[in-house]
Amino acid sequence: MTLEDLQQDIRRLDVELVNCLDRRFQLARRLAALKREGGLPPPDLGQAEAFLTELPGWSDGSTPPASLERFWRLLLSDTLALEEEALSDLAEGNLLPPTTRAKRRFPARIRENIHLGPELVWLRLTFSHPPYFQPGQFFQLGLAPNQTDPFLARPFAPVAHFPDGLAFVFTRTGRGTRFLANLPPGTELGLLAPLGNSYRLEGQENTAVLLGGGVGGPSLAPLAAALCSRKVETILFLGARDSRRLPDRGLFPTDLEVHYATDDGSRGFSGHLPAALAAWRQGAGKGRSFRLYACGPLPLLKAVAAFARLEGIDCQVSMEERMACGLGACAGCAVPLGGNYQRVCREGPVFMAGQVEWDKL
Numbered sequence: 001m002t003l004e005d006l007q008q009d010i011r012r013l014d015v016e017l018v019n020c021l022d023r024r025f026q027l028a029r030r031l032a033a034l035k036r037e038g039g040l041p042p043p044d045l046g047q048a049e050a051f052l053t054e055l056p057g058w059s060d061g062s063t064p065p066a067s068l069e070r071f072w073r074l075l076l077s078d079t080l081a082l083e084e085e086a087l088s089d090l091a092e093g094n095l096l097p098p099t100t101r102a103k104r105r106f107p108a109r110i111r112e113n114i115h116l117g118p119e120l121v122w123l124r125l126t127f128s129h130p131p132y133f134q135p136g137q138f139f140q141l142g143l144a145p146n147q148t149d150p151f152l153a154r155p156f157a158p159v160a161h162f163p164d165g166l167a168f169v170f171t172r173t174g175r176g177t178r179f180l181a182n183l184p185p186g187t188e189l190g191l192l193a194p195l196g197n198s199y200r201l202e203g204q205e206n207t208a209v210l211l212g213g214g215v216g217g218p219s220l221a222p223l224a225a226a227l228c229s230r231k232v233e234t235i236l237f238l239g240a241r242d243s244r245r246l247p248d249r250g251l252f253p254t255d256l257e258v259h260y261a262t263d264d265g266s267r268g269f270s271g272h273l274p275a276a277l278a279a280w281r282q283g284a285g286k287g288r289s290f291r292l293y294a295c296g297p298l299p300l301l302k303a304v305a306a307f308a309r310l311e312g313i314d315c316q317v318s319m320e321e322r323m324a325c326g327l328g329a330c331a332g333c334a335v336p337l338g339g340n341y342q343r344v345c346r347e348g349p350v351f352m353a354g355q356v357e358w359d360k361l
C-alpha cells in the first residue's frame, strides 16, 4: 500500500466518521423520544450492536477494524447513558431539553476572532442551538470541517455564553491555534460538546478561592459565575507573565474580589500565583477556611496542590494533557491518579488535587 493509498483511506474514514456521528446522534435522539413515550427498555450493548450493523460501508458484510468497532461501541453507549441521565433530570423537573445535554456535534460560525494581545485571541461563535455545558467542561473544536488538515480537533473551555452562542479565549501556541486565529468571521466550524466532567460546586466552606494562571484564568469565568450565583464568597487570583497577558476583568462577575500576580510585577503581586496565594494566606486570608479551585499550567497546579495538602484544604484542579480523540477512546491523555491512570478528557479534566500523583507527572 502506498502513502497516497493510506492518505486516501484516512480521508474516506474521516468522511465515514462524520456521517457516523450524525447517524449516532439521530439514533440517540430517536431512542430518547421513544423512551419518553415508554416504548423502550434501558440502553444496552444490544442497541450498540444494532447500530454497528447500520454503519455505512460495514453493513455489506465487511468487518470493521476491532479498534474502530470498540470506539463506536464506546461512543454509542456513552451517548445512551447521557440520554438516560438527561431523561431522569427531566423527570426530576429540570427543564433543560434532554438532547442539549447529550454529547453531540454542533455546527458553529465564527462571529468574532479578535487578537487581544501578544498571544491571546477572543473567539466568539454563533450556533443555531448553543450547546449546554457546566463549569469545567470543555469542547473539541474542529478546525477544518471540510478538510483533513489540521486533522484533530482542539480542546478549549468556554469562557462566556450569549443568547446566540459562546466565546473562548485561547493562546496561539502551535499550528492549530495559529490556524484558528487567522480564520475570518463567517467561517463554519464544528464542535463536539459538552465533554469531560465539571467542577464540584458544593463544599463545606462558604468561601471559594480560584486561581487561574495564563489562559487558565478566563476559563474560570463560568465557575466564578456559578459560585457567585449560589452566594458563595468567591476570591479570584489571576496570574500572567505581564499585565498585557491578564484576562479582562469584564469576563467575571462584578461581586468577587480579584487579586493579580504578574511575573514582571507590572500589575498586582510581583511573582508567581502560588506565592501570591501564600502571601494572602499570611495576611487577609489568615485563619479563614476556604476551598480551592485551580486551572493553568502544570507547575501552578503542582504548587497549589502542595499548598492545599500542607494546609489541609480541599482543592480541585482542572488538568491539561495533549488530546487526540477527546472522547475517552485513545487513552492518550491518561494521568497517574490514585494508583491507576485516568483519562483527562473523560474522567477529568477536573480532579481532586490530593488524588493526582504529581511526582509522576
Ligand SMILES: Cc1cc2nc3c(=O)[nH]c(=O)nc-3n(C[C@H](O)[C@H](O)[C@H](O)COP(=O)(O)OP(=O)(O)OC[C@H]3O[C@@H](n4cnc5c(N)ncnc54)[C@H](O)[C@@H]3O)c2cc1C
Pocket: 138, 152, 153, 154, 155, 156, 157, 158, 168, 169, 170, 171, 172, 173, 174, 175, 176, 177, 178, 215, 219, 319, 320, 321, 322, 323, 324, 344, 349
Ligand atoms: C480540557 C482542556 C481545556 C483547554 N482549554 C483551553 C482554553 O480555553 N484556551 C487555550 O488557549 N487552550 C486551552 N487548552 C489547551 C489547548 O487545547 C492547546 O493549546 C491546543 O490544543 C494546542 O493546539 P495547537 O495545534 O496550537 O498546538 P500543537 O502543539 O501543534 O498541537 C498538536 C496536537 O497536540 C494537541 N495539544 C497540544 N497542546 C495541548 C494541550 N495543552 N492540551 C491538549 N492538547 C494539546 C493538540 O490538540 C493537537 O492535537 C485546553 C486543553 C484542555 C485539555
Ligand code: FES
Pocket: 322, 323, 324, 325, 326, 327, 328, 329, 330, 331, 332, 333, 334, 343, 344, 345, 346
Ligand atoms: S484524548 Fe483520547 S482518551 Fe483522552
